[in-house]
Amino acid sequence: MRISKLTAWMMLAAVCLTLPALLRPAEATAAVDAGSRGAPPAAEKLDNSTCLICHGAKADKLTAPGAEGKPRTLQAIQENQFGKGVHGEMTCVGCHQDITSSKAPHKKGPAPKANCVTCHEALWETAKQQNLTRERARLGIVVQNIEAYKNSFHARPSTDDKTRPNAACDDCHDSHYFNVPPRGTSRRTDWHLTVSKVCGEQCHTDQLESYAESVHGVETMEKKNPKAAVCTDCHTTHSIANTSKDAFKLLIIENCGTCHLENFLTYRDTYHGQVTKLGYTYTAKCYDCHDSHKILRVDDPQSKVHPDNRLETCRQCHDGKKLPLATAGFATFGPHANDHDFKRYPQMWIASRFMHWLLVFVFAYFWVHSLLWWYREYERRKEGELRPRVRVDELPLAEAKQVRRFGPLWRLAHLLFALSVMTLILTGMAVFYSYTDWAPVIMKALGGPQVAGIIHRTSAAIMLGIFFLHLVAVAINIWRNRKTFRWFGPDSLVPNWKDLEDAIGMFKWFFNKGPRPTFDRWTYWEKFDYWAVFWGMAAIGGTGMLLAFPNVTAAIFPGWVFNVAALVHGEEAFLAAVFLFTVHFFNNHFRPDKLPPPDIVMFTGTQSLEEFKREHTLQYRRLVESGQLEKYLVQAPSQPMTLGSKVLGITLIICGLTLLVLVTVGFFGGHTPHSFTQ
Known part of the structure; x- marks a missing residue:
């Protein structure tokens, strides 16, 4: 190839101009070039392409000093994956603001190191200032997660390296590739399955x-x-x-x-x-x-x-030290037993159906009985119907006398029994209705479930003790009067045919189809109250004993006995509580002819002649005819005794009605235990 003379001269001139620069040091060359242009040196370019020259996946592996001087390998960035992440449109120095030089080791400026928390909080503050919270709602969720993280175990300093937390954001979320797929997509499912790994x-x-x-x-x-x-x-x-x-x-x-x-x-x-x-x-x-x-x-x-x-699993807790050692029946206890699966839990199914119908019968009969009675008495008072009165002036000193109904021991037993039952209801129902708002408050006030358990068992011992002492007293009384005592006589609490006749007669009277029955020493509802205690002691007391000594119970009975005992114990307690504070309170305190409450005969032990004749007409007549009435007449209680009895009665009524409200809230307030789940 031949070169023209013009081309040769041009090449020679270029060599002459370039040769001085090649002979100078590089720094001098840059200065001369800059000086010849009349401009300052060019700033370093810190874009993503520059960073990826060293930190990209194709570059050599990089290390940096780690904890205790040990080298740690720096992450190699996959450019394609980075672009798909939520940070894909950002520049590297958008997060790594402290990097001011592209040459290693990097020069650091005054800006803080890359930090997910401060960055996202700043972005959210900007969004709020610009009224863009709705458009950038996702940022708000991130900030909420940041607040949760700050209070978490992960945010605490690591025991191995106090300069680092137990886990930082990028330990779980790769900050370069992080991208949560939308909900409902297959990619979201795949992402979710990687969490455990x-x-x-x-x-x-x-x-x-x-x-x-x-x-x-x-x-x-x-x-x-x-x-x-x-x-x-x-x-x-x-x-x-x-x-x-x-x-x-x-x-x-x-x-x-x-x-x-x-x-x-x-x-x-x-x-x-x-x-x-x-x-x-x-x-x-x-x-x-x-x-x-x-x-x-x-x-x-x-x-x-x-x-x-x-x-063996049960014995992790029931180890014979803090708790009695678990015995054989523990292994067959059903921790997830229910009362609607007859095939798997037939005992629970049968027990729940029995309790269900018992509650339905008792409440249906006595609530209807109470409502009709209230309405009939209300109509009588509205019509001005007079109560029957006894001519007390015909009895010597009758104006200062009353009829003795209960002796001091019976009154004391009733008071202790009432207090123990109310305590049992409070401590028991706070556990039974643990899901209510009031139960934790009560439990905290009592000192916790363990203290409440001691109070509960102590109250149960008092209740059962009074019951058994009562049986002993009754047995002694029957033995002393064995020649004259009649099991179905007027002084006996054993139900008889007259009680059935009286119950039918009361319903006739409710509907104005007959006269109000006349009663003897004990009415049929008083007898029901009395004998209901026997059933309650057997149901509540018996199941309570089984639950109080689980190691003994499990050594004798199979585990399903615990399930049935817990069901019966809770629902019978519910029955007792609701019956006492509705039906029993109505019969004794809230009938229109008893108002205003309370009726204090159980606290003073005495009753006025007028009320005695009205409530127990047949006994009154029998005592008058036999001339024994004066034997039962006692001095009327003093004014302080009367006032104290009223205060005590009102206090117990308020306590009972408060417990009724708590039980009602528990019953209607959410998940209800056992058979009421259906």
Whole structure:
């Protein structure tokens, strides 16, 4: 090829101009070039392309000093994945604002290091100032998560490196590729299934190993079942709490219940579940029985709740030290028994149906009885119908006398019995209705379930003691009067045919179809009150004893006895409470002919002649005809005694009605235990 003379001269000139620069040092060359242009040196370009020259996936591996001087490998950035993340449109120095030089080691400016928290909080503040909170609502959710994280266990300083938290945002969310797929998409499902792997591989390797073998882990990691639990379903996403704290122990129960609702509700029916609902954690929780991470199916021989392993599991708590040692029946107790599955729990089904119909019969009969009685008495008073009166002037000193109905021991026994029963209702129903707002308040005031349990059992001992002393006294009385005592006579509390006739006669009178029956020493409703206590002592007292000594019970009976005992104990207590504070209070204090309350005969032991004749006409006539009435006449109670009795009566009525309100709120206030769930 031939070169023209013009081209040759041009090439020679270029070499001459370039040669001095090639012979100078590089710094001098840059200065001369800049000086020749009359401009300052060019600033370094810190765009993403520049950063990826060293930090990209194709670059050599980079390291930096880590904890205790040990080198740590820096992450290599996949450009394609970065572009798909939520931060894909940002520049590297948008987060790493402290980097001011592209050359390693980087020069650092005064700006803080990259920090997810401060960045997102600043963005949210800007959004609020610009009134863009609706358009950038996602930022608000992020800030809420940040607040939850700040109070979490993850945010606390690591024990290995105090300069770092236990887990930072980018430990769980890769800050370069982070991108939560939209809900309802298959990508969201795939992302959800990776949660346990992220938690386990990053920090919790031992837990991941156990979880992988569990029923949850098999479902998510092998079967790809998105409905099975991953770490965040139990531990939450950002409010990660210390697992040794009560708050977490209580939360984990609720989280289990989001998936296992039926088992959760039946667990709440047990004493274990009622105590935890009250906010205390010393009773068994889900993971105490089922394990925390290695949860296996019941039929798995390695499962803690397999029939062969249950007794040993129960003995984790019932170890013979703090609690009596668990005996054989514990293994067959149904912690998730219900009363609507006859095939699996026939005893519970039968017991619940019996209690259900007992409650329906008692309340239906006596509430109708009370309402009709109130209406009939109200109509009588409205019509001005006069009560029958006795001519007290015909009796010597009658104006200062009253009829003795109850002696001092009977009155004291009644008072102690009433106080013990009310205490039992308060302490028992606070557990029975643990899901109400009032129950935790009562329990805290009592000093917690353990103290309340002592109060409950002490009150039960008083109630049962009074009952048995009463039986002894009655037996002695019958023995002393064995020659004259008649089992079905007027002085006996044993029901007879006249009681049935009186009950029918009262309903006729309610509908104005006949006269009001005349009663003897005991009315049929008083006899019902009396004998109901015998049933109550057998039902409530008997089941209470079975529950109070579980190791003895389980050594004799199978575990389902606990389930039936708990059901009967709770529902019979409900029956007693509602009956006492509605029907019993009405019969003795709130009938129109008794107003204003209270009736104090049970506190003073005496009754006016007028009321005695009206209420117990046949006994009055018999005493008058036999000339024995004066034997029963006593001095009327003093004014202080009368006033004190009224104050005591009103106080007990207020306490009883308050308990009735609490029980009513519990019954209608949410999940109701046992047979009322249907």
